[in-house]
Amino acid sequence: MTQVYISAPFRIHSSEVKGREYGVLNSENFKQFLESVERLINELGLKVCLPHRDQGQWGNIYIPPEEITEICFNLIRSNDILVVFPGKSRGVHIEIGYAAALGKKLLVFLSKDEKESTLLKGISRITEMKVFRYKSMSEIMKVLKNELPRLTASIASQSQKEY
Numbered sequence: 001m002t003q004v005y006i007s008a009p010f011r012i013h014s015s016e017v018k019g020r021e022y023g024v025l026n027s028e029n030f031k032q033f034l035e036s037v038e039r040l041i042n043e044l045g046l047k048v049c050l051p052h053r054d055q056g057q058w059g060n061i062y063i064p065p066e067e068i069t070e071i072c073f074n075l076i077r078s079n080d081i082l083v084v085f086p087g088k089s090r091g092v093h094i095e096i097g098y099a100a101a102l103g104k105k106l107l108v109f110l111s112k113d114e115k116e117s118t119l120l121k122g123i124s125r126i127t128e129m130k131v132f133r134y135k136s137m138s139e140i141m142k143v144l145k146n147e148l149p150r151l152t153a154s155i156a157s158q159s160q161k162e163y
Contacts, residue, residue, distance in 0.1 A: 002152045003047045006081040008156050009089035024059040044148050080155050084108045100127045105151050
């Protein structure tokens, strides 16, 4: 079964907690957004990893940076596709680079006014990546409904060729 990792900012949507490197994700709107993306991916018959919630319960369980980095990298390694909402998150950009180096397929979503980084523009030379600009949630959902089945078929075809 094709597996999808959702990569999105954390810190910008969280409150600070004294003595911790990151806080608790407290934006209910952002949680609902991520879970809506997850729901659609599940409806397409794909397995989803939403690390914000699945690892540390939105930051309510603190996992030190060294451990969470290792956990996220292992999850990226075991997933086939990354659905990415980079924003200005340095962590998400690190995940993009790592996934590209592993040859993972990337669907990157940028808001209409968000500027694409220089390195992001060049990643399609390293791995299959498409960048989509959006204004609304419905635009994101439409792209996911079209692109994820295409990528899943591509992965299945690639797997058959390897046998």
